[in-house]
Amino acid sequence: MSYSELKGLYHLRETIGSGGFAKVKLAYHSLTGEKVAIKIMDKRSLGEDLPRVKTEIAAMQDLCHQHICKLYQVIETADRFYMVLEYCPEGELFDYIVAKDKLEEEEAKIFFRQIVAAVGYIHNKGYAHRDLKPENLLLDEDQNLKLIDFGLCAKPRGGMENVLYTCCGSPAYAAPELISGREYLGAEADIWSMGILLYALLCGYLPFDDENIPQLYKKIQSGKYETPWWLSQDSKELISAMLQLDPKRRVTINQLVTHPWLMEAIDMPVEWNSKYKRKVDDDCITELAVHYGKSRQEMEADVQEWKFDYLTATYFLLLEKKMKGRPVRLI
């Protein structure tokens, strides 16, 4: 494959994973030397999944948060989509849990606070993810979680109070109202999935599981699940508050951020605000202006068009370097 559209912009390396209709390759951004992950999709093989790609791109262009995988650039050609994404070297949280069998409460708590922050942020922006599971949470080099795969997310027209209908996501993580085909609120369905996620983090297996899908659905709709002896009272209480069959009785994201189990030993509510500021960073603008031989004003105006072209990628990757204490320099 030539991938000629990337020439000079990125140095392509090996394939690091594949997700259904996409191939993900490691690459180096040539101007900063920073590593990125490039998700490559062939339009022909996308078929009816094409709308999912457009959904994911539109959502990720609007989301900018420390626990959401950053989209840097989008390249669309006649037969391909390329999404240049934040590199997460430690892979999926799913593999991390499998490797450790299950997590100690304090480690699960740190991860779960990050998940609550990411979901609180997207709900606040009017999005429901609808496919929350450990496979869609990646670990970066500092063991921080990054939420990925917004192909099934929904931004209900008129806000999060408006209902959704499409039954989607992974069965074992799907809320009872979602699998019963009734209308549902995206935010409430996400909370249920987070309950399954927290259970999986603390137990190392799923609360509702069965190879036979109809059997699995019966178990979910019964709302009955076992809790192993090692779970603390507070964690059991939190899981049960999220795995309420009646979505109206389910804990909300606003109640989650100050839940005792999440606050215990950390004593601070979960902060879901993005660490990224709307104002562009002066050091990055200066370095870009010097490189492109433009005035700072011109450079700032170009960057703030947020075209998700090579300039957007270069700006964000320079900012990454700065946040990691590396020199704000282009090669």
Ligand SMILES: CN(C)C[C@H]1CC[C@H](N2C(=O)N(C)Cc3cnc4ccc(-c5cc(Cl)c(O)c(Cl)c5)nc4c32)CC1
């Ligand atoms: C089965 N899955 C749902 C897909 C799997 C694909 C490889 C990926 N990966 C890996 O499996 N490593 C082992 C390395 C790796 C490193 N950085 C990554 C950065 C971003 C992504 C990514 C992948 C997809 Cl399909 C997305 O939609 C988004 Cl928004 C982001 N995947 C990465 C990734 C993990 C997830």
